[in-house]
Amino acid sequence: xxxxxxxxxxxxxxxxxxxxxxxxxxxxxxxxxxxxxxxxxxxxxxxxxxxxxxxxxxxxxxxxxxxxxxxxxxxxxxxxxxxxxxxxxxxxxxxxxxxxxxxxxxxxxxxxxxxxxxxxxxxxxxxxxxxxxxxxxxxxxxxxxxxxxxxxxxxxxxxxxxxxxxxxxxxxxxxxxxxxxxxxxxxxxxxxxxxxxxxxxxxxxxxxxxxxxxxxxxxxxxxxxxxxxxxxxxxxxxxxxxxxxxxxxxxxxxxxxxxxxxxxxxxxxxxxxxxxxxxxxxxxxxxxxxxxxxxxxxxxxxxxxxxxxxxxxxxxxxxxxxxxxxxxxxxxxxxxxxxxxxxxxxxxxxxxxxxxxxxxxxxxxxxxxxxxxxxxxxxxxxxxxxxxxx
Amino acid sequence: xxxxxxxxxxxxxxxxxxxxxxxxxxxxxxxxxxxxxxxxxxxxxxxxxxxxxxxxxxxxxxxxxxxxxxxxxxxxxxxxxxxxxxxxxxxxxxxxxxxxxxxxxxxxxxxxxxxxxxxxxxxxxxxxxxxxxxxxxxxxxxxxxxxxxxxxxxxxxxxxxxxxxxxxxxxxxxxxxxxxxxxxxxxxxxxxxxxxxxxxxxxxxxxxxxxxxxxxxxxxxxxxxxxxxxxxxxxxxxxxxxxxxxxxxxxxxxxxxxxxxxxxxxxxxxxxxxxxxxxxxxxxxxxxxxxxxxxxxxxxxxxxxxxxxxxxxxxxxxxxxxxxxxxxxxxxxxxxxxxxxxxxxxxx
Ligand SMILES: Nc1ncnc2c1ncn2[C@@H]1O[C@H](COP(=O)(O)OP(=O)(O)O)[C@@H](O)[C@H]1O
Ligand code: SF4
Ligand SMILES: [Mg+2]
Numbered sequence: 210x211x212x213x214x215x216x217x218x219x220x221x222x223x224x225x226x227x228x229x230x231x232x233x234x235x236x237x238x239x240x241x242x243x244x245x246x247x248x249x250x251x252x253x254x255x256x257x258x259x260x261x262x263x264x265x266x267x268x269x270x271x272x273x274x275x276x277x278x279x280x281x282x283x284x285x286x287x288x289x290x291x292x293x294x295x296x297x298x299x300x301x302x303x304x305x306x307x308x309x310x311x312x313x314x315x316x317x318x319x320x321x322x323x324x325x326x327x328x329x330x331x332x333x334x335x336x337x338x339x340x341x342x343x344x345x346x347x348x349x350x351x352x353x354x355x356x357x358x359x360x361x362x363x364x365x366x367x368x369x370x371x372x373x374x375x376x377x378x379x380x381x382x383x384x385x386x387x388x389x390x391x392x393x394x395x396x397x398x399x400x401x402x403x404x405x406x407x408x409x410x411x412x413x414x415x416x417x418x419x420x421x422x423x424x425x426x427x428x429x430x431x432x433x434x435x436x437x438x439x440x441x442x443x444x445x446x447x448x449x450x451x452x453x454x455x456x457x458x459x460x461x462x463x464x465x466x467x468x469x470x471x472x473x474x475x476x477x478x479x480x481x482x483x484x485x486x487x488x489x490x491x492x493x494x495x496x497x498x499x500x501x502x503x504x505x506x507x508x509x510x511x512x513x514x515x516x517x518x519x520x521x522x523x524x525x526x527x528x529x530x531x532x533x534x535x536x537x538x539x540x541x542x543x544x545x546x547x548x549x550x551x552x553x554x555x556x557x558x559x560x561x562x563x564x565x566x567x568x569x570x571x572x573x574x575x576x577x578x579x580x581x582x583x584x585x586x587x588x589x590x591x592x593x594x595x596x597x598x599x
Numbered sequence: 600x601x602x603x604x605x606x607x608x609x610x611x612x613x614x615x616x617x618x619x620x621x622x623x624x625x626x627x628x629x630x631x632x633x634x635x636x637x638x639x640x641x642x643x644x645x646x647x648x649x650x651x652x653x654x655x656x657x658x659x660x661x662x663x664x665x666x667x668x669x670x671x672x673x674x675x676x677x678x679x680x681x682x683x684x685x686x687x688x689x690x691x692x693x694x695x696x697x698x699x700x701x702x703x704x705x706x707x708x709x710x711x712x713x714x715x716x717x718x719x720x721x722x723x724x725x726x727x728x729x730x731x732x733x734x735x736x737x738x739x740x741x742x743x744x745x746x747x748x749x750x751x752x753x754x755x756x757x758x759x760x761x762x763x764x765x766x767x768x769x770x771x772x773x774x775x776x777x778x779x780x781x782x783x784x785x786x787x788x789x790x791x792x793x794x795x796x797x798x799x800x801x802x803x804x805x806x807x808x809x810x811x812x813x814x815x816x817x818x819x820x821x822x823x824x825x826x827x828x829x830x831x832x833x834x835x836x837x838x839x840x841x842x843x844x845x846x847x848x849x850x851x852x853x854x855x856x857x858x859x860x861x862x863x864x865x866x867x868x869x870x871x872x873x874x875x876x877x878x879x880x881x882x883x884x885x886x887x888x889x890x891x892x893x894x895x896x897x898x899x900x901x902x903x904x905x906x907x908x909x910x911x912x913x914x915x916x917x918x919x920x921x922x923x924x925x926x927x928x929x930x931x932x933x934x935x936x937x938x939x940x941x942x943x944x945x946x947x
Contacts, residue, residue: 491695491700491701492703495693495695497656497687498692498695499688500684500688500718502684502718503684509706510703513703514703587705588705590704590705
């Protein structure tokens with residue numbers, strides 16, 4: 210397992226190097242960059258201009274520029290943003306990245322879960338009304354024009370029903386007197402969610418391990434999980450953050466909902482297909498013959514193996530929604546990486562654009578890495594040398 | 600003796616785009632506790648369908664047209680799904696034709712057996728179930744350390760044994776073994792079959808062996824049923840049937856496989872192949888391939904009757920020879936007046 214993980218990690222780093230290089234040269238090749246505008250600005254005196262040139266490293270050869278760029282990149286020094294001068298690119302990205310990450314991860318986990326469950330259910334009831342209905346509805350959303358769908362969702366839930374905020378990350382009126390910055394609250398939210406997530410995972414893993422966990426350990430697990438959530442919320446309340454957390458959460462609901470709506474069908478149809486194959490497997494018939502309850506046959510036999518190819522789709526949908534991230538973040542005015550990249554590209558802020566692109570790439574590579582590991586953990590047939598053991 | 604399983608005029612068809620496949624037609628037999636029945640016939644004759652009918656595990660396109668399956672006093676097809684589910688494995692277990700693939704690849708073999716035990720015996724704890732799995736592994740000859748391994752870490756023979764251990768897990772009254780060893784080489788096949796039979800005798804369990812190979816069946820069965828094109832053509836005590844086969848099909852099948860009694864004889868395959876059950880032949884379904892066929896055979900379905908105690912037959916012109924001479928071609932009766940050109944080619 211360790212060899213497998215390290216091997217994969219090596220591949221990831223190599224890919225990252227190539228990717229960052231590509232991004233660098235791609236943006237170098239783009240016409241109309243802002244450095245020239247600075248450098249040819251007649252208001253800047255010749256001496257200052259030379260000084261600036263040196264500072265920006267523009268007096269060196271392209272190759273040397275590339276080398277120092279790469280060196281700096283891996284030291285986290287991404288330069289200074291032109292459009293938000295003199296804010297370092299790194300700081301801007303560190304502020305935006307968590308927002309994007311949390312939004313898309315949440316949306317993907319939701320859509321994966323919805324897709325997985327629905328795919329499982331409709332494959333099990335293949336040819337029944339629910340199968341057709343879910344397929345038609347899913348494909349309708351899947352093929353819908355995304356910005357339009359986002360507008361419709363906003364129009365219904367925010368504009369007409371007024372259940373949820375129209376857009377943005379926070380409600381400025383509420384925050385004007387806040388003792389925290391949005392980033393502080395958001396950071397705390399992420400920690401809290403991580404603690405809850407990891408905690409619940411271990412609680413359920415340890416208490417509900419066996420084939421047939423007793424009713425008592427089931428109850429224990431749920432009680433512990435609720436206690437953990439309550440504890441985290443209590444800490445937040447003590448800090449006086451609860452209301453602000455709620456505000457950010459409210460702002461996340463619509464984009465997450467829209468992304469789920471548009472994405473779930475992908476996982477659903479994949480799961481359905483995958484499961485229609487596994488239900489034909491002899492071991493599913495054998496499981497029925499064993500007199501296992503229908504749900505057990507469906508979940509532990511047919512769906513469990515059908516899950517494997519679907520896991521890859523989690524990454525793929527993460528990738529596709531990230532690349533659509535610009536649209537989402539623009540539609541919902543979500544101040545994340547996508548919106549930043551969009552703005553940076555429009556204003557020729559190429560240090561920021563490079564950084565944003567590079568981070569999008571890193572993000573996807575990490576997702577791929579995690580999916581590979583997940584796949585290996587889920588499928589015992591994968592030997593960790595990277596080949597299938599069958 | 601105590602009857603465990605009884606099929607009464609079981610008739611089952613599959614619905615397909617091309618029409619109804621008449622896979623089982625009026626099959627009746629009964630099986631006592633502790634008895635083993637061998638079901639033999641060429642591939643496509645409905646043996647697996649019979650097995651699945653007994654498990655009530657038929658595919659969605661199957662339709663029970665007529666008849667009953669009585670198991671331990673229950674009429675299987677009047678029970679609720681839940682009642683049937685509880686009977687499965689606890690009462691009737693099965694070793695599948697594709698035993699190799701009947702293990703779930705993502706769970707350890709031991710867990711899959713433990714799962715069967717704790718599902719059917721809620722009072723049994725997991726640890727206790729694991730202990731039982733260990734002794735089952737010992738019984739079928741797998742090192743017990745192997746129970747936490749995954750199916751892909753097993754060899755073919757070991758998977759086979761694991762599947763047998765799994766079938767034994769809940770002490771069922773009946774195990775159906777559908778071509779349990781066809782994927783294995785002959786020597787392992789033989790060994791495993793003998794082992795199953797030994798276990799079966801010691802725990803006095805009933806068994807239905809299904810095979811297309813007469814020699815396999817003969818070795819392990821108390822009674823034997825010969826199936827052709829969805830019908831039983833002959834059924835009786837194994838000694839009786841194999842020593843004095845009455846149905847020409849039984850007789851031909853015996854000639855097609857190495858002798859059970861150890862005598863050498865030329866293997867004569869039966870020319871032609873089983874009919875398409877979408878539109879089976881009229882009268883006796885075997886008539887197009889039967890050397891004994893007469894006009895009557897082509898028009899009238901032979902009745903299922905008991906010719907001697909426990910020996911049933913459906914045939915208009917039973918073979919009259921004793922075994923031994925039966926292999927002698929000269930002992931064959933002339934084909935029911937030639938001229939019809941059916942089945943006379945005989946390939947012999
Ligand atoms: N699910 C099914 N749908 C339609 N026809 C089937 C199905 N299963 C089996 N059959 C047909 O039923 C007949 C009997 O098949 P089977 O019971 O598998 O025979 P055997 O086990 O003796 O080889 C064959 O003609 C086969 O093609
Ligand atoms: S003799 Fe007639 S009834 Fe008997 S098996 Fe041959 S065809 Fe069928
Ligand atoms: Mg079969």
